[in-house]
Amino acid sequence: MNALFPAQLPNQLLLVMGEHAASHWMLELAAWLSMQGPVRVLDGGNRFNAYPVAQSIRRQNYDPRLALGRIRLSRAFTCYQVHALLTEWPVVQHATLVFDLLATFYDESVNLPESQRLLRKVLWQLEQLSKLAPVVVSTRMPATICAERMLLFEMLKERAGSFRLELEMQPQDVVTIAPSQPTLLPFPEGSTTAKSIIRRKYG
Amino acid sequence: MKWNGCASNVMQTINGWLLDLFEDTQAAGVVLWVLTDEGKRVRLHQPFPIRFSLSGPAKVLRQVWRFLKSHASQPQLSRREGRDLFHPEPVDLLVVEVASFSLQQRLFRELLDRYPDLLYYDADVSLPLRYAAKTDSFPLCRCEITCFESGLMHQFIVRDSPWELDPQAPALTIMNLEPDCDPLHASPQALLVSVAGVNYRLSLHPARALLINLQALLKRHDPDVLLTRWGDTWLLPFLVQLAEKNEITLALNREPGHGFLQRPERSYFSYGQIMYSGQQFHLFGRWHIDRQNAMFWTDFGLDGIIEMARVTSQPVQVAARTSPGTGISSMQVLTALRNNILVPWHKQQGERPKTALELIESDLGGLVYQPLVGLHRDVGAIDFISMYPAIMVRCNISPETNKTGLLETGDEPAGLIPLTLEPLLKKRVALKQRAANLPNWDPRRKLDKARSGAHKWLLVTCFGYLGYKNARFGRIEAHEAVTAGGREALLRAKEASEDMGFQVLHMYVDGLWIYQAGKNQPQDFVPLLDEIARRTGLAIALDGVYRWVAFLPSRVNARVPVPNRYFGVFQDGSLKVRGLEARRRDSAPWVARMQMDLLEYLAQAEDADQLPDYIPGAMAILRRHLANLQAGRVPLEDLLVALRLSREPQEYTVKTAGVRAAMQLQEIGKSLRPGQRVRLLYLRGGQVQAWDMPGKPDARCIDLGRYYELAVRAASAVFYPLGLSEDELRAWLKGGIQLCFQFALPAGKRQILLPPSSEEQAWQTLFLGVKTGKQELVIG
The missing domain is CATH 3.90.1600 (Palm domain of DNA polymerase)
Structure with a gap:
């Protein structure tokens, strides 16, 4: 686990993208952070699962009850709730994880201009939070039935300080796709599985 | 509720049922179509101003006030306090009232664009719900109406409630309309009409004759309900287009001069699953219900839809189509x-x-408590x-x-x-x-x-x-x-059951399956039900006592039980089946029918002890179905498999059967949306054919081996709990062996089956490529 994450996350808006909004990686990160101190979680896609977090903590011979007690989370089911929660939250000095931020913004029952308006506000709020502590946001691409919402993803990507791509790929794909840009987070040493982590840093 | 009118001084009283309600496009207010006690259909008009509210910082509300004071819609403005359920304190509101529903909708959108950060209340409530809230009305409510001769309503009193067990029902005139075939599958040639007990077949060509005849029928019978098949997705849009092209009036609406409400098809997410809703075609003054597009038509038909509308106060056409x-x-x-x-x-x-x-x-x-896999007798389901x-x-x-x-x-x-x-x-x-x-x-x-x-x-x-x-x-x-x-309730019920000597075999969210030797009559469970009701404060009932019930394991691992996958026979002989192919929407009808035939046959056993005697007969049923398949006696429609698409076909990495069929349709311009099901046939060589492709597939190309597999799997789910494994069943079906197996109940009883007749031997030569069980069985 220590190989997966750096000793300290930078105070900026970190964007992680992948299948299922990179939930597996985010849960590992939540476990890792919770062993060091308090963590705040905003779950926009009902992705947070406390059981794998507890298992991950236990693997590190740490007390899961203690660490899980340090994770404070709220789930949001609409983009209005995401905005309302971020407005209500007090400013804190510890890391904030946002799971599947765009899930509620991809909701076709909210019209696109309204989603854009709210996302602009939410991104501003997240940027403010990231000045004091790291804010890690995970997301995924929109489904084809709401492909026009791709621009929400672009909005998010533009505002992110760093971008990390978390993909499940075949080893042969890694050769062609893996970029040589400087990595945000260290690559796990000696990985032998087909699951590869590819990182890209933008801007 | 009373309104002041001045159009005419002559008033009349009408008793009847509220049939339809919508916005009046001629004058501000609503139109009500009422079916009177005398059998007349009466159109009434009523002014109905609409209100909504805004809340936010006082400064912004003052800006809104100033903006609205000079607004073209001339709204009535006022300030008051209101109750937001999520706020402990009353909320300060700016209340806006306009003359009509469409005006309110436009104004709300305009305000939303200008002041997106304000809180809006009662802003997007539908017109029928607003009317229902104000008058206690609901679709088909009994009402007493006082109105002027001009049709302007003076007073509207509702005389019944949606909670009555036996409401007085009106005699609705229903006209059935449907094309002579599925328009997605082939081009219809005629329109089948049925009304007042008479059936008509109207050819689609020439169009003029069709339209004139249909219009004559509509005029003569003036139906309250157009009950169609594919009416939303094909028939009504087709008829309207045809009428426009031929410049012939076709009064599908009862409301004169009113347009139609068409809602486009859409795919959407619901509880993480992608769903599809077909396009909708709503009428005014009469209802249009498309049986193919009505969500629960097969479950409860028109009576259930009307009840859904009555208790929810949604218009009938909406209740039929929404979740x-x-x-x-x-x-x-x-x-x-x-x-x-x-x-x-x-x-x-x-x-x-x-x-x-x-x-x-x-x-x-x-x-959920996992079930104890296997066959159980005298089980009470509560x-x-x-x-x-x-x-x-x-x-x-x-x-x-x-x-x-x-x-x-x-x-x-x-x-x-x-x-x-x-x-x-x-x-x-x-x-x-x-x-x-x-x-x-x-x-x-x-x-x-x-x-x-x-x-x-x-x-x-x-x-x-x-x-x-x-x-x-x-x-x-x-x-x-x-x-x-x-x-908590389920745990208390479990404790009560065990305290009273019952063994709990399975628990699933709100139900328990329990057993106690010698307790197999409904009255044997009454003391337990009373005790559970006492401990939980909730009403609980006996669903029935099973003569026998079988809980099934996972297909992948026989040691893993699967909750809610079972079948059983109640004491009255009725069957209950859950999670089997017979209940699945993606099963081929022939497979589902075969499985149900097996179950219905086994259900004839008076008790579990007699089940072994029915196994040879059940095997014969299976053989008969397989022989029908082999001989080509199964209609192709019964072999159709309906698979749901969860995304666009080209997005799939693995081209499954459903994806390949959808792509075939795409190539001929029939695209399917995510959430829709694609119907297909399995063909030899691993091919598939989408059912809605033009031309009938050659029956000789059907992959009989694939269907054989599906049938054996489905049959195995039935025989497995009786003591016959899938491998044994396959080996027996291949022929040449005599089967001896241990019957699950009672222990130790053995049933010997004769080898299958020579017709099954032919399967071996017909499907050399089909892999079947390899287990050799000892002759018993």
Whole structure:
């Protein structure tokens, strides 16, 4: 686990993208952070699962009850709730994880201009939070039935300080796709599985 | 409710039923179509101003006031306080009132663009719901109307309630319309019309004759309901287009000069699953119901749809096409409006922060005890009556109420959710009790069953709606409180059962399957039911006593039980099947029928002891079905498999059978949307053919081996709990062996089956490529 994450996350808006909004990686990160101190979680896609977090903590011979007690989370089911929660939250000095931020913004029952308006506000709020502590946001691409919402993803990507791509790929794909840009987070040493982590840093 | 009118001084009183209600496009207000006691259809008009409210910083509200003062819609403005369910204190409001619904909708959108940060209340409530809130009306309510001769309404009094068990029903005129074939599959050549007991076949060519004849029928019978097949997706748009092209009037609407309401098809996410809703075609003054597009037509038909509309106050055409979740939402909005609670445009409140540890403790869902796999006799199935809604009512679980102890009652006044659910719950229980006492010949049984079916879906949905993203009055904590109550109730029921000597075989959310030697009569379970009701405070009933019931394991691992995958026979001989191919929507009808035939045959056994005697007969049924397949006697329609697409075909990495079939359709311009099902046939060589491709596939190309496999799997699910494994069944079907197996009940009994007749030997030569079980069986 220590190989997966750096000793300290930078105070900026970190964007992680992948299948299922990179939930597996985010849960590992939540476990890792919770062993060091308090963590705040905003779950926009009902992705947070406390059981794998507890298992991950236990693997590190740490007390899961203690660490899980340090994770404070709220789930949001609409983009209005995401905005309302971020407005209500007090400013804190510890890391904030946002799971599947765009899930509620991809909701076709909210019209696109309204989603854009709210996302602009939410991104501003997240940027403010990231000045004091790291804010890690995970997301995924929109489904084809709401492909026009791709621009929400672009909005998010533009505002992110760093971008990390978390993909499940075949080893042969890694050769062609893996970029040589400087990595945000260290690559796990000696990985032998087909699951590869590819990182890209933008801007 | 009274209105002042001055069009004419002559007044009349009408008694009848409210058939339809919509916005008047000629004058501000609403149009009501009423079916009178004398059988007339009367059009009435009524002014109906619409209100909505805004809340926010006083400075911004003053700006809005100034903006609206000079607005072209000339709204009436006022200030007052209102009650937002999620705010402890009253909310300061700017109330806006305009003359018509469409004006209000436009104004709301305009304000939203200008002032997006304000809170809007009662802003997007539909017109029928507003009217229902104001007048206590609902579709087909009995009403007494005083009106002027001009049709201007003076007074509207509702004379019954949606909660009556036996409401007085009007005689509706129904016209059935359908093309002579599925338009997605082939080009229809004629329109089949049936009205007043007479059937007509109108050729689609020439178009003029068709339109003139259809118009004549519409005029002569003036139907209240157009009951169609593919009416939404093909027939009505086709007829309208044809009429426009030929410049012939076709009065599908009863309301003169009114357009049609067409809603486009759409794919959407619901509870993480992609769903598809076909396009809709609504009429005015009469109802259009498309049986292919009505959500629960096969479950409860027109009677259930009408009941759904009555209790939810949604228009019948809407109730037929929308989910029960929308129905529950409408009921909640209605309760809110009637109790002066503001209806927020959207929900703002998120979850109160909790630790991950608290999440583990609270977010658990329903309780399931894995079943004891195998065949069991004399099993009592008991379940709580509408458990989750009953908990919500008993424990007063609502977003605005305080949490009580598990299954405990509180002193608080009833919250919005219990207020909404209580009458529905009472009506369902009353109908269930009546159904239990009605003789089989009583005509009310069918009607009650349909209505009860509608209630069931509403009540099932109401719990999920507490946690649903777009539920205006939902709250995830309330959702969790309900499941916590459910788990507690089930555990108390389990303890009570075990205290009274029963063995619990399986538990699934709100039901238990229990056994005790010698207890196999309904009265044997009464003391237990009373005890559970005492311990939980919830009503529980005996679903029935099974002569025998079989709980099935996973197909992948026989040691792993699968909850809610079982079949059994009640003492009256009726079957209950869950999770088998016979119940699945993607099964080929031939496979589902074969499995049901097996089960129905086995259900004839008087008790479990007799089951071994029925196994040879069941095997013969299986062989007969397989022989029909081999001989090409199964119609192709019965071999169709309907697979749901979860995304666009080109997005799939693995080209499954469903994807390949969808791509075939795409190539000929028939594209399917995510959430739709594609019907296909399996062909030899691993090929598939989409059913809606032009031309009938060659029956010789059908992959009989694939269907054989599907049939054997389905049959194996039936035989497995009796003691016959899939490998043994396959080996026996291949022929040449004599089968000896241990029957599950009673232990030690052996049944010997003769080898199959020579016809099955032919399978071996016909499907050399088919891999089957390799197990050699010892001759017994």
